[in-house]
Amino acid sequence: MAQPPAPAPKPQRGRPRDPERCRRILEAAQRHFNDHGLERASVDAIAAEAGVSKMTIYSNFGSKDGLFQAVVRDRTEAVVAETPDAGPLDTDHPEKALLAVGTRFLALARGDALGAMRAMYGVAGAQPDACRAFYNEGPERVNGELAAYLRRAHAAGTLKVRNPRQAADLFLSMFLGSGHIRGLLKLEMPDSKEDRALLREAVRVFMAAYGA
Incomplete structure (x- = not known):
């Protein structure tokens, strides 16, 4: 009796x-997302430019929306992360840490984030899950x-931040x-x-408000 075929591996x-x-x-x-937006971007074209098969993209990212999320995650993960070149964000020197975070965030806001924001504005309301x-x-x-960094700096006594999420939102x-x-x-x-x-003034204003 023939054995049933093995189930296909999950993506x-x-x-x-x-x-x-x-x-x-x-x-x-x-x-492609920057040039065409989320709806019009083609997975076929992305695969061709990257030199991979369309199936490779789907097997690793699940869908075009999943690929878009991975792009956003890739571009944002280094803003506050500890990096080999910059080292950890030092809670003993919050002004220096905020200059590093502000530099990375400003570069993102002036570059990759613009295309992503335009892509999402194009589908706002129509694709709430993607947004x-x-x-x-x-x-x-x-x-x-x-x-989370501001919370650690507050615990270290180098900043006075009663509402870290609000303070982070104000800084960014x-x-x-x-x-x-x-x-x-x-x-x-x-x-x-x-x-x-702008970077220097943003850090100065933040430190004037929250400096210990």
Whole structure:
């Protein structure tokens, strides 16, 4: 009697095991989402540009929405994370830590985040699950990680932060003013000198409010 066929393996959602292949997929996906938005971006085109099969993308990310979430997660995870080049965020020196976080967040807000935001505005209301996933993997994640750092600095006595999540939201919001709006509208962006001045002032204002 013939044995029944073995069940097909379930998709392994997440990143491909090959880091270089993963990087190619995420970079190609980011470009297509930025250029075409979430709805019009083509998984076939992303796979072709990355040099992989369409099935490779689906087996690792599950869906186009899953791939978009992975792109957002990849771009936001380094904002507050400890990195080999910058080292850990030091609770003993919050001003230095906030300058590092602000630098990374401002670079994200002026670059990759703009395309992602435009993509989500295009499907707002029509795809609530995709919008919620974007919010959780992007803004909510960064805000939560910064709040965790502020909580540690408060415990160390170097900051006085009664509401870490609110304080984190206020700090990050200082980078989402007119320059960010101009970027969303594809108008002329602030130059590096303006951004450096904004960064210094944001940290100064935050430390004036929450410094121990």
